Amino acid sequence: xxxAAKKGRPEFRNVGIGDITGKYRxxxxxxxxxxxxxxxxxxxxxxxxLLYLFQESLMSEISFEHFRGVVGNxxxxxxxxxxxxxxxxxxVAGVRHxxxxxxxxxxxxxxxxTARWVLVISLxxxxxxxxxxxxxx
Numbered sequence: 335x336x337x338a339a340k341k342g343r344p345e346f347r348n349v350g351i352g353d354i355t356g357k358y359r360x361x362x363x364x365x366x367x368x369x370x371x372x373x374x375x376x377x378x379x380x381x382x383x384l385l386y387l388f389q390e391s392l393m394s395e396i397s398f399e400h401f402r403g404v405v406g407n408x409x410x411x412x413x414x415x416x417x418x419x420x421x422x423x424x425x426v427a428g429v430r431h432x433x434x435x436x437x438x439x440x441x442x443x444x445x446x447x448t449a450r451w452v453l454v455i456s457l458x459x460x461x462x463x464x465x466x467x468x469x470x471x
Contacts, residue, residue, distance in 0.1 A: 374424055
């Protein structure tokens with residue numbers, strides 16, 4: 335037996351990635367926090383691609399046609415949709431954090447509720463972007 339168990343002390347274990355997905359159920363605020371960090375990192379890593387697309391769309395008529403060709407590719411549309419989700423989620427979660435910075439919705443129930451709203455709003459806005467991106471309207 336371990337010494338901690340013998341003495342009646344609580345035992346603290348390191349949590350690995352496999353433990354998070356299988357053993358523990360994370361609250362919505364933890365999921366939103368993790369996704370906020372992931373979306374920020376994704377936006378940072380794809381910033382050169384976004385700046386390239388922006389440059390191609392504004393430089394000239396010929397470069398705009400090249401931009402339309404790049405964006406017309408299905409793989410590029412999926413990447414743009416992922417980046418759109420990252421931006422929208424990061425923005426909505428940032429607004430949530432601004433409210434929390436002003437001491438609003440800090441208790442556990444309100445924090446979980448606003449976290450759920452962040453997920454719903456960001457996914458709904460992303461669905462609208464997907465509909466527009468894939469030509470539904």
